[in-house]
Amino acid sequence: MKKIILTFILLIFTSSVFANERFIPLELFTGGEIRNDTEIKYTSADKIFGKKRRKKIIGPQDWKNPFTKEIIKVYKRTQKNREGRVRKTQLFTVTNDGQCMGRVYDQRRSGTKYIKNGCKFPLGFWKKGETRSFSVTDSGRSRTVELKILSLGKKPTSCVKYNWKMFDATNGKKLADNDYKFCNKKAMTSLLIRKIKD
Numbered sequence: 382m383k384k385i386i387l388t389f390i391l392l393i394f395t396s397s398v399f400a401n402e403r404f405i406p407l408e409l410f411t412g413g414e415i416r417n418d419t420e421i422k423y424t425s426a427d428k429i430f431g432k433k434r435r436k437k438i439i440g441p442q443d444w445k446n447p448f449t450k451e452i453i454k455v456y457k458r459t460q461k462n463r464e465g466r467v468r469k470t471q472l473f474t475v476t477n478d479g480q481c482m483g484r485v486y487d488q489r490r491s492g493t494k495y496i497k498n499g500c501k502f503p504l505g506f507w508k509k510g511e512t513r514s515f516s517v518t519d520s521g522r523s524r525t526v527e528l529k530i531l532s533l534g535k536k537p538t539s540c541v542k543y544n545w546k547m548f549d550a551t552n553g554k555k556l557a558d559n560d561y562k563f564c565n566k567k568a569m570t571s572l573l574i575r576k577i578k579d
Contacts, residue, residue, distance in 0.1 A: 401509040406537055407475070410482050410502045411438050411456060412568035415537050421479050421504055423454045430568040435461040438568060444472055446485065448495065455485060477515050479505050481528070494520045500528060502563065503543060509533040516550065523550035531560065540564040 404419040411426035423441040430436050440456035455472040462468040469489040476483035476498055483499030497518040507513075512529040525548045532542040540562055547557040560573040 401533065402506055403533055403535060404506050404537060405503050405541055407482065407504060409541060409563050409565065410568065412566055415565060417537070421475060426456055428568055444485070453485070473501065475504065476500060480513065481515065500526045501545065503528050503530065503541070507533065524548065525550045538565040540570070
């Protein structure tokens with residue numbers, strides 16, 4: 382009888398530890414078909430998304446870093462303006478040992494940036510409420526990116542909502558504070574940008 386009670390308590394404890402953890406697939410970022418495994422794969426993407434249908438993500442495709450000459454797999458995400466012209470182009474790849482989708486290239490009206498070790502979207506196993514920090518080089522400047530899971534769901538197809546902050550690594554000043562939500566077959570569904578006071 383003691384053995385049965387001990388086993389039962391162990392099962393309850395184990396399930397409560399892992400209840401708020403799940404695998405976040407790359408396809409949640411791209412809007413692609415979500416698989417039933419827990420492997421991060423560069424699967425095909427060709428998705429128009431967003432409320433105004435002005436955002437698009439395609440890939441994977443090969444991209445050569447102009448500085449390192451390294452060729453990597455990337456997804457290209459673009460955003461058009463009201464006139465239908467592309468106003469922003471970003472390239473994303475798997476970074477931080479599979480913990481993130483991160484930008485390697487960002488081109489918009491304000492200029493072009495090359496990013497090393499970027500982190501914009503959580504990948505792999507995460508827990509609700511979990512926060513992780515990453516060291517990023519953004520056009521030669523040292524940054525710290527912090528991701529915190531706000532809502533997770535239980536299935537691979539559940540929406541994920543998280544907070545993304547960026548800090549100047551030299552003085553700790555907060556540079557950005559955004560909330561993102563990504564949903565199955567829709568890619569990014571909402572973005573809340575908080576104004577940063579000087």
